[in-house]
Amino acid sequence: MPTYQVRGEVPRKRHIQFRDNGTLLTEEVMGLEGFSGNESILYHLTSPCRVTKVDEFEPIERDEWVPDGHQHRHFKTMAEVQPGGDAISGRKLLMWNQDVEISLCRPDEEMDYFFRNGEGDEVIFVHEGSGTLETIFGDVPYKEGDYIVVPRGTTYRFRPEGEQRYLVFESPGLIEIPRRYRNEYGQLLEHAPFYHRDIHPPTELHTHRDRGEFRVKVRIRDGYQTYELDYHPFDVVGWDGYVYPWTFSIHDFEPITGRIHMPPPSHQTFEGRNFVICSFCPRKLDFDPLAIPIPYHHSNLNSEEMIYYVSGNFGSRRGIEVGSVTLHPSGIPHGPHPGLAEKSIGQTETHELAVMCDTFHPLRLTKLAKELDDGEYAYSWLEERVPAGDADQDPAGVTSHF
Numbered sequence: 528m529p530t531y532q533v534r535g536e537v538p539r540k541r542h543i544q545f546r547d548n549g550t551l552l553t554e555e556v557m558g559l560e561g562f563s564g565n566e567s568i569l570y571h572l573t574s575p576c577r578v579t580k581v582d583e584f585e586p587i588e589r590d591e592w593v594p595d596g597h598q599h600r601h602f603k604t605m606a607e608v609q610p611g612g613d614a615i616s617g618r619k620l621l622m623w624n625q626d627v628e629i630s631l632c633r634p635d636e637e638m639d640y641f642f643r644n645g646e647g648d649e650v651i652f653v654h655e656g657s658g659t660l661e662t663i664f665g666d667v668p669y670k671e672g673d674y675i676v677v678p679r680g681t682t683y684r685f686r687p688e689g690e691q692r693y694l695v696f697e698s699p700g701l702i703e704i705p706r707r708y709r710n711e712y713g714q715l716l717e718h719a720p721f722y723h724r725d726i727h728p729p730t731e732l733h734t735h736r737d738r739g740e741f742r743v744k745v746r747i748r749d750g751y752q753t754y755e756l757d758y759h760p761f762d763v764v765g766w767d768g769y770v771y772p773w774t775f776s777i778h779d780f781e782p783i784t785g786r787i788h789m790p791p792p793s794h795q796t797f798e799g800r801n802f803v804i805c806s807f808c809p810r811k812l813d814f815d816p817l818a819i820p821i822p823y824h825h826s827n828l829n830s831e832e833m834i835y836y837v838s839g840n841f842g843s844r845r846g847i848e849v850g851s852v853t854l855h856p857s858g859i860p861h862g863p864h865p866g867l868a869e870k871s872i873g874q875t876e877t878h879e880l881a882v883m884c885d886t887f888h889p890l891r892l893t894k895l896a897k898e899l900d901d902g903e904y905a906y907s908w909l910e911e912r913v914p915a916g917d918a919d920q921d922p923a924g925v926t927s928h929f
């Protein structure tokens with residue numbers, strides 16, 4: 528999506544003969560929004576329609592938890608979410624609405640099949656681990672701190688190295704670089720917090736010519752449909768276009784700071800359909816002599832705010848630790864804990880690293896959220912509940928957006 532790319536061999540013009548050892552290749556236009564959106568054109572050794580078996584369809588079942596009370600919540604996930612499954616089957620849904628699904632994933636198995644999300648874009652934030660996302664467009668190496676952006680229609684397989692921990696966003700809408708960061712030609716503007724050099728498209732394209740038995744699981748119609756093929760699905764000789772997977776490291780986000788507090792949109796990294804994903808990164812804090820470096824209280828009157836804490840010292844945010852998820856639902860105010868505004872005055876920097884997702888429609892919770900909910904967070908603004916010693920902690924890790 529970010530710029531035009533080409534890998535492997537493509538013919539001089541679109542829609543003309545293109546052969547491999549005399550055999551006419553199959554041209555596939557993989558496009559968004561009919562024939563009006565971004566597209567890539569791929570040249571296959573075998574027709575991508577060819578399947579040897581259509582296996583059973585597995586519908587997606589979401590185990591909803593409808594809580595009794597409407598309140599702020601805190602879910603601990605670091606040790607509480609156990610490893611299991613692979614990079615697809617191991618996704619454990621925490622919250623969702625009609626625009627986005629947010630899952631935790633600690634895969635400990637290799638994928639012995641290929642996957643394609645046929646109905647949604649994905650952003651996978653890599654909290655721990657590295658490896659390669661092998662895709663039909665070529666290899667996409669990833670490492671800790673990367674957002675892996677996978678457009679719908681991309682056939683892929685994770686090849687993890689080391690322990691893995693992901694925060695996964697899946698959306699039936701497009702997940703894109705915010706429009707306001709780009710000029711009319713798509714180039715990232717000077718004021719954008721990242722540039723094209725920070726965006727890493729597929730490196731090498733590998734054309735697989737093997738025959739054998741291969742399975743491709745496709746997410747479609749709110750379920751998974753597995754197909755069996757008698758050829759390797761990465762049979763592409765070349766491709767070009769604007770649709771392909773890429774990575775962007777949260778460590779390459781250039782934070783925008785101001786003399787007084789900058790609002791959350793300054794941290795925006797991606798825009799989705801009725802949601803945004805933001806990156807809170809280490810940075811210098813507000814520098815006016817009268818500035819209060821942590822946020823004002825705010826009411827999310829028509830948005831829900833989920834924050835995933837990646838690293839940093841959250842000691843002054845009671846009970847929050849690495850891997851914590853907070854949810855501040857719509858309609859009720861939230862803000863820094865008691866005493867923190869005063870304590871933050873004079874702080875010059877923050878070491879936080881966190882990923883936030885704000886949705887414009889209410890989020891529903893799963894039974895996993897019920898298991899992980901600490902039940903206490905809604906009362907954490909009561910001064911009398913501040914544990915002894917908290918007042919002395921260093922507020923440098925105060926997350927800027929509460």
Ligand SMILES: [Fe+2]
Binds near residue numbers: 855928
């Ligand atoms: Fe907030």
